[in-house]
Amino acid sequence: MRADAKENRARVLTVARELFAERGLEVPMAAIARRAGVGVATLYRRFPTKESLVAEAFTEQFAVCQAFIDEALKDPDPWRGFCTVIEKVCRLQACDRGFTAAFTASFPDLHTEVRDRTWQDFGALVRRAKDSGQLRADFSPHDLTLVLIANGGLSSLPVEIATAASQRLVAYLLESFRAGTDVLPPPVPVSLDLVLG
Amino acid sequence: MRADAKENRARVLTVARELFAERGLEVPMAAIARRAGVGVATLYRRFPTKESLVAEAFTEQFAVCQAFIDEALKDPDPWRGFCTVIEKVCRLQACDRGFTAAFTASFPDLHTEVRDRTWQDFGALVRRAKDSGQLRADFSPHDLTLVLIANGGLSSLPVEIATAASQRLVAYLLESFRAGTDVLPPPVPVSLDLVLG
DNA sequence: TGGTAAGTGGAGACCCCCGTCCGCTTGGCG
DNA sequence: CGCCAAGCGGACGGGGGTCTCCACTTACCA
Known part of the structure; x- marks a missing residue:
């Protein structure tokens, strides 16, 4: 996995944890992507489904x-x-x-x-x-x-x-x-x- | 208010109470209308907003x-x-x-x-x-x-x-x-x- | 019984969300 | 340094929700 990709993945996870804690699981994937500074596609490449992101x-x-x-x-x-x-x-x-x-x-x-x-x-x-x-x-x-x-x-x-x-x-x-x-x-x-x- | 309208209104309320109890407030307005045997428009004429229906x-x-x-x-x-x-x-x-x-x-x-x-x-x-x-x-x-x-x-x-x-x-x-x-x-x-x- | 206003229902406008597609960008090896 | 696969982002399809619009129907009074 390329270095930048790895970093993006980590940032997405961090942001997801923050937002889930603040607003619950109903926070949209797009919001997580935006706050993490990535596109939605990037997010979905690393976590094929919202459920998988939540689990992780x-x-x-x-x-x-x-x-x-x-x-x-x-x-x-x-x-x-x-x-x-x-x-x-x-x-x-x-x-x-x-x-x-x-x-x-x-x-x-x-x-x-x-x-x-x-x-x-x-x-x-x-x-x-x-x-x-x-x-x-x-x-x-x-x-x-x-x-x-x-x-x-x-x-x-x-x-x-x-x-x-x-x-x-x-x-x-x-x-x-x-x-x-x-x-x-x-x-x-x-x-x-x-x-x- | 016309007699049939009054009856429809009452039926909507009954059905709404049933469905809210069974499935929670997230039940769609269309489902309530269907089960009450009326159209969505009828429902919205009597209760201008979902919130008002819930309140009532x-x-x-x-x-x-x-x-x-x-x-x-x-x-x-x-x-x-x-x-x-x-x-x-x-x-x-x-x-x-x-x-x-x-x-x-x-x-x-x-x-x-x-x-x-x-x-x-x-x-x-x-x-x-x-x-x-x-x-x-x-x-x-x-x-x-x-x-x-x-x-x-x-x-x-x-x-x-x-x-x-x-x-x-x-x-x-x-x-x-x-x-x-x-x-x-x-x-x-x-x-x-x-x-x- | 006939006119009319009140009543009706379904199509659809609008919005939000999940997940995908595709053309562009870029890291990093040879 | 140059190449190219890995990575990227935004537009978009599909589904489902609330609420509106409008042509049609029907209760009810004279």
């Missing part, structure tokens, strides 16, 4: 999430590890309007291995936190999906507000995840694949 | 929410009244894909009086529940907006799943709204007007 733009974010979990599994305090993961992921999500959509839109086809591993590791995290007696026994890993979808709604707010709102929401939720007594409705096996268009 | 289609829902609050204020148990309102509104929201969008999209211009009154009444409900010692003192009425936005994200799921998921989410949240001890991040003065495009 967010693989980094997914890796970051996985890293959060890896780190949390090493935390000597299982409950703190559990909380930290949820707090960090939700903060990421609140700051990035495209995050949620990319999570649900580009996951099904691509990244399934990554997702499976993440899911498995999160399961371990949950198990550990339950065994320590600090996470309520009827917490379901599917509740993470619940939290992600709920928290994702906040990203339609302006960034500073979304961040603060997310913090408060997460604080509320974590409080009710702590081991207690109340009976909940049964866990919902929500899968991200279920999110419709 | 959801005024009933807003009235229903207000009714929930009115009823709750009469409940001898303030905490039960508070919980019931949140549960009912969230169930409504989970079943209706257009609800959240209409809430944020059509509210700013129209319905401001209704909204103000609803807001005031909810404030009274909150006050009552706090005075009874069952609602945590640092609960902010703005937290209702938080709940609505969060819960609104669930409506992108298929209806049955969304309903169950919403129930569980609300159960978690209500549990943490109950008077306790933990310190939260400060309340976020979220306004529905802040929701961007």
Whole structure:
């Protein structure tokens, strides 16, 4: 690949990440091309479809999430590890309007291995936190999906507000995840694949 | 207004409510017209803009929410009244894909009086529940907006799943709204007007 | 029953978006 | 330095959305 082409590709990716975060996935390809200082054709040569651009733009974010979990599994305090993961992921999500959509839109086809591993590791995290007696026994890993979808709604707010709102929401939720007594409705096996268009 | 015209208008409204609930506000005007058995022009004669149709289609829902609050204020148990309102509104929201969008999209211009009154009444409900010692003192009425936005994200799921998921989410949240001890991040003065495009 | 204004529907103007095509430009090797 | 394939950008096709225009139909009153 020629040097200038490589540089263009990188700039497109950077710009795409910025715009997706600012305005969500519905930002037009033409806008990305313009801000990156290239033509539309260039953009489409490197990323044959908008979906592929989205997938590539967010693989980094997914890796970051996985890293959060890896780190949390090493935390000597299982409950703190559990909380930290949820707090960090939700903060990421609140700051990035495209995050949620990319999570649900580009996951099904691509990244399934990554997702499976993440899911498995999160399961371990949950198990550990339950065994320590600090996470309520009827917490379901599917509740993470619940939290992600709920928290994702906040990203339609302006960034500073979304961040603060997310913090408060997460604080509320974590409080009710702590081991207690109340009976909940049964866990919902929500899968991200279920999110419709 | 001629009799047939009146009937057509009513049918359009019914169909619009159905489709908005099923598929969200992004359903095309042409689809509504087709299902209502009228032409597009007829639809636009009665509702000069899509926004006006949305506003009209959801005024009933807003009235229903207000009714929930009115009823709750009469409940001898303030905490039960508070919980019931949140549960009912969230169930409504989970079943209706257009609800959240209409809430944020059509509210700013129209319905401001209704909204103000609803807001005031909810404030009274909150006050009552706090005075009874069952609602945590640092609960902010703005937290209702938080709940609505969060819960609104669930409506992108298929209806049955969304309903169950919403129930569980609300159960978690209500549990943490109950008077306790933990310190939260400060309340976020979220306004529905802040929701961007 | 007949006139007329209100009502109607479908074609199409206009806009925005995704993705492609094609003639021009340019990096970098021999 | 010269060549040429790799790279480029803008125009354009296709589809789908909102809303308008206009010739035709129909309810309803006298």
